[in-house]
Amino acid sequence: MPSPTARPTRTPSGAALVVDGLVKRYGGRAVVDGLALSARAGQVTAVLGPNGAGKTTTIECCEGLRAPDGGTVRVLGLDPHADAAALRPRVGVMLQDGGLPSGARALEVLRHVAAMYARPRNVGELVERLGLGSFARTPVRRLSGGQRQRLALACAVVGRPELVFLDEPSAGMDPQSRHAVWDLVRELRADGVAVVLTTHLLDEAEAxxxxxxxxDHGKVIASGAVPDLLARSADAGAEVTVRFTAPPGFDVAHVGAWLAERGVSDPAVTVGRRTLEDVFLDLTGRHLR
Structure with missing residues (x-):
C-alpha cells in the first residue's frame, strides 16, 4: 500500500519516469540546469554524458537520493524524495559501487534483499543466470569489480521492480558475463519493466x-532512438557518409583518388560505420573533462 505521504500525479501514458525543468545547485552553481527527460515502461532508456555533465546528479534526484532545487521529478507518478517509502518496493537501484555490505557473503546478501519483497524472483534462477554460484560464499570485500556488479544487478532486480536504474551494469565484466547481463536487461524490457541505463560503454547503449x-552542461542536448541520432548527426555535420559494396581486395585509396579528381580537397576516407560513440563525441566534444 502507498504510504500516507504518497501523492500520485498524472503522467504521460506509459511514462515511468518524467523529469521536467530539474535544477540542482551546489555552492550556488547549477550542475543540473532545467533538465527534462522521460523513460517509458517496456523500454531501455540510456542517459549518457561526459564526466561532470550533471548525469549522475540527475539520476540521484530520480532515485530520491537528492532533493531537487527546482523543477519536478515523478517516478511511477510519485515524488521519489517525499514518497521514498512507497516507491521502495517498486523501484530497483543498481549503483556502480554496489552499496553492498563488505563483510557479508554474496549469496547471503542476495537472499537478504530478496526477503524484503513480497514476491521476489527465484534466487536460484538469478544465481544461475548471472553466474553467482562460483563466488556465492565469498565475502563482498573479496569480490572482483565484475563480480560485485553482477551481485548488485541481482539485488536490483530480485524484487521484480516496475522501474530499475542500472549504473554501469557491465563494467569490469568479461564478454560472457557482459552478454548475460545484456540478455537479462532485454528480458526486463520484454516483461514491461522501465530500464534507465547509465553507462560510459557506448556500444552497450547502442546495443x-x-x-x-x-x-551535457546540466541539460539534455539530444534525445532520440539510436538510428535517429545517427542519421540526425550525419545530416547536421559536414561529413558525408557513402556506403558501397566492394569486391575482396579492393583498395580504399582508389576512392580517395577518385574524390580528389573531382575537386574534393583532402578527402579522408575510412572504412566502417557511424556509431553512437561518433555521435556522442560530435555532441559533447573530444577534449578531456
Missing part, C-alpha cells in the same frame, strides 16, 4: 537502448 538522452 540495448530504445531511447537515448545525451546530457
Amino acid at each position: 540495448l537502448a530504445d531511447l537515448v538522452h545525451v546530457v
Whole structure:
C-alpha cells in the first residue's frame, strides 16, 4: 500500500519516469540546469554524458537520493524524495559501487534483499543466470569489480521492480558475463519493466537502448532512438557518409583518388560505420573533462 505521504500525479501514458525543468545547485552553481527527460515502461532508456555533465546528479534526484532545487521529478507518478517509502518496493537501484555490505557473503546478501519483497524472483534462477554460484560464499570485500556488479544487478532486480536504474551494469565484466547481463536487461524490457541505463560503454547503449538522452552542461542536448541520432548527426555535420559494396581486395585509396579528381580537397576516407560513440563525441566534444 502507498504510504500516507504518497501523492500520485498524472503522467504521460506509459511514462515511468518524467523529469521536467530539474535544477540542482551546489555552492550556488547549477550542475543540473532545467533538465527534462522521460523513460517509458517496456523500454531501455540510456542517459549518457561526459564526466561532470550533471548525469549522475540527475539520476540521484530520480532515485530520491537528492532533493531537487527546482523543477519536478515523478517516478511511477510519485515524488521519489517525499514518497521514498512507497516507491521502495517498486523501484530497483543498481549503483556502480554496489552499496553492498563488505563483510557479508554474496549469496547471503542476495537472499537478504530478496526477503524484503513480497514476491521476489527465484534466487536460484538469478544465481544461475548471472553466474553467482562460483563466488556465492565469498565475502563482498573479496569480490572482483565484475563480480560485485553482477551481485548488485541481482539485488536490483530480485524484487521484480516496475522501474530499475542500472549504473554501469557491465563494467569490469568479461564478454560472457557482459552478454548475460545484456540478455537479462532485454528480458526486463520484454516483461514491461522501465530500464534507465547509465553507462560510459557506448556500444552497450547502442546495443540495448530504445531511447537515448545525451546530457551535457546540466541539460539534455539530444534525445532520440539510436538510428535517429545517427542519421540526425550525419545530416547536421559536414561529413558525408557513402556506403558501397566492394569486391575482396579492393583498395580504399582508389576512392580517395577518385574524390580528389573531382575537386574534393583532402578527402579522408575510412572504412566502417557511424556509431553512437561518433555521435556522442560530435555532441559533447573530444577534449578531456
